[in-house]
Amino acid sequence: MRPLFRILPMLLFPFLSGAQERCASAFHTTDITHTGNATPDLNSEIIIPVVVHVIWRTAAENISDAQIHSQLDALNADFSRKNPDFREVPAIFAGRAANAGIRFVLATADPQGRPTSGIERRQTTAQLWINDDRIKKTSTGGSDPWDSRQYLNIWVANLSSTLIGFSTFPEAPADKDGIVIRYNAFGTSGTLSPPFDRGRTLTHETGHWLGLKHLWGDSPCGDDGVEDTPRQRSGNKGTPQFPRINTGCENGPYGDMFMNFMDFSDDRSLLMFTKGQTDRMRAQFLPGGSRHSLLTSKGAGEPWNLQPDTAPGMSNIIEVFPNPAVHYINIRSSMEMPATFTIIDTNGRLVKSGTLNKADQRIDIGSIKPGMYYLRLGITVIHWIKGS
Ligand SMILES: [Zn+2]
Numbered sequence: 001m002r003p004l005f006r007i008l009p010m011l012l013f014p015f016l017s018g019a020q021e022r023c024a025s026a027f028h029t030t031d032i033t034h035t036g037n038a039t040p041d042l043n044s045e046i047i048i049p050v051v052v053h054v055i056w057r058t059a060a061e062n063i064s065d066a067q068i069h070s071q072l073d074a075l076n077a078d079f080s081r082k083n084p085d086f087r088e089v090p091a092i093f094a095g096r097a098a099n100a101g102i103r104f105v106l107a108t109a110d111p112q113g114r115p116t117s118g119i120e121r122r123q124t125t126a127q128l129w130i131n132d133d134r135i136k137k138t139s140t141g142g143s144d145p146w147d148s149r150q151y152l153n154i155w156v157a158n159l160s161s162t163l164i165g166f167s168t169f170p171e172a173p174a175d176k177d178g179i180v181i182r183y184n185a186f187g188t189s190g191t192l193s194p195p196f197d198r199g200r201t202l203t204h205e206t207g208h209w210l211g212l213k214h215l216w217g218d219s220p221c222g223d224d225g226v227e228d229t230p231r232q233r234s235g236n237k238g239t240p241q242f243p244r245i246n247t248g249c250e251n252g253p254y255g256d257m258f259m260n261f262m263d264f265s266d267d268r269s270l271l272m273f274t275k276g277q278t279d280r281m282r283a284q285f286l287p288g289g290s291r292h293s294l295l296t297s298k299g300a301g302e303p304w305n306l307q308p309d310t311a312p313g314m315s316n317i318i319e320v321f322p323n324p325a326v327h328y329i330n331i332r333s334s335m336e337m338p339a340t341f342t343i344i345d346t347n348g349r350l351v352k353s354g355t356l357n358k359a360d361q362r363i364d365i366g367s368i369k370p371g372m373y374y375l376r377l378g379i380t381v382i383h384w385i386k387g388s
């Protein structure tokens with residue numbers, strides 16, 4: 001977890017000054033046991049299909065596809081040691097840096113094998129989300145995960161002011177597995193809040209998702225279990241200068257590896273994973289490892305289910321979401337577009353009608369009173385609820 005505490009006036013958030021709980025995710029030390037002779041094959045690139053769930057209430061939170069793509073690009077650069085700012089790493093630490101050989105791609109096939117952009121958008125009425133996993137359920141205003149054995153699930157939303165991201169560790173329950181990032185700390189272009197504007201929040205959380213701890217192991221001068229990262233007292237912040245030496249931890253003469261992605265420095269100061277860290281992450285993909293199933297995921301391949309959502313001789317199947325809805329309903333349908341629709345109330349009265357076209361399959365329902373309605377599209381009727 002990376003906390004958002006640097007850019008907030010402390011007077012407004014007095015509870016923060018004593019609350020140093022920067023990462024609430026407890027790490028199970030048994031998860032990370034890894035023997036030296038089981039080194040993963042570093043010659044093959046690991047490809048991880050990703051689904052991004054954009055959970056939005058305001059227009060700003062509904063970040064653009066371009067912002068999402070900028071984040072995937074930054075994540076892949078960081079995981080392959082191709083980030084352009086890597087050159088700022090001090091030479092003594094640059095020699096320990098490594099390419100993880102892991103690439104993240106937006107899913108091209110959904111769990112049913114249908115074509116997808118790898119981006120799910122859901123409108124919500126929730127203003128803020130906290131580290132309690134409600135965002136991972138459609139029934140609580142979020143979005144259900146796709147099968148986490150096949151996909152990395154990332155939720156993007158407006159997190160509470162103290163939080164910019166959090167992740168599960170390997171072996172989390174399937175319905176909780178994944179990463180949550182604040183919408184304005186996601187990507188390198190679009191709606192962003194400096195200094196969290198180089199996509200490093202996701203890089204850091206993905207490190208956790210693949211089994212990495214914070215460098216200090218979440219205890220003073222603690223250990224992360226990785227040999228080539230120095231001990232350090234605790235998390236750094238801002239933009240530290242090299243060398244940053246904590247006398248208590250005897251980590252001189254080079255001091256803290258504050259430019260490691262698993263520290264808390266600002267985005268511009270987070271620049272590298274070590275060889276030990278990349279080995280640990282890749283070990284999750286070994287047979288028996290908690291991420292092994294992703295190697296056979298079909299999520300990044302050709303969609304294999306191109307049948308329309310209709311049964312033979314039956315009417316078109318349509319989906320309306322979100323449901324309940326407040327401002328808009330989105331339509332997913334196998335019908336030919338354009339198509340006309342009507343909305344009818346429970347007394348059979350026409351409330352609204354119009355035309356759906358291919359580019360914009362959603363209906364503005366902002367002026368409709370709360371209650372239950374029917375949407376008719378072609379000969380198919382589906383009921384939905386207008387929330388308040
Ligand atoms: Zn963390």
